[in-house]
Amino acid sequence: MEIQPKQPTTEAPAEWFTGDVWVDAIVQGAEPSRVRVNTVRFSPGARTAWHSHVLGQTLYVVDGVGLAQSRNGEVIEIRPGDVISTPADEWHWHGATPTNFMTHLSITEGIGDGDRPEADWGEHVTDTEYSGR
Ligand code: MN
Numbered sequence: 001m002e003i004q005p006k007q008p009t010t011e012a013p014a015e016w017f018t019g020d021v022w023v024d025a026i027v028q029g030a031e032p033s034r035v036r037v038n039t040v041r042f043s044p045g046a047r048t049a050w051h052s053h054v055l056g057q058t059l060y061v062v063d064g065v066g067l068a069q070s071r072n073g074e075v076i077e078i079r080p081g082d083v084i085s086t087p088a089d090e091w092h093w094h095g096a097t098p099t100n101f102m103t104h105l106s107i108t109e110g111i112g113d114g115d116r117p118e119a120d121w122g123e124h125v126t127d128t129e130y131s132g133r
Contacts, residue, residue, distance in 0.1 A: 021043070021048075040106050056087050070092045071092065
């Protein structure tokens with residue numbers, strides 16, 4: 001075993017996120033493994049854009065209070081210890097509440113040679129959608 005060299009924290013792109021979101025890569029499995037684990041930290045009010053994952057996604061909330069919603073579903077509150085499973089190709093978003101940070105692990109699988117994105121991205125989540133109205 002070995003302790004992996006620490007990769008620099010990267011800021012999630014404004015194209016796909018609202019607000020300040022920081023990502024640390026934890027696991028990038030070597031072939032044939034395609035597992036990807038990231039720690040994602042959302043500041044209050046920050047969230048992903050609408051998106052779906054080609055092979056689905058599991059979130060594990062480790063800190064704070066967050067919100068998540070599937071297309072046509074209710075906005076739900078997510079808390080530390082919650083495991084949120086999203087099936088392949090289900091459109092959704094996730095992020096912090098307006099008043100708290102939220103940190104989750106994101107567990108996904110890479111696609112093919114790694115050049116193909118594992119997620120499809122759409123519109124930003126509007127303030128109206130975010131507020132659950
Ligand atoms: Mn997602």
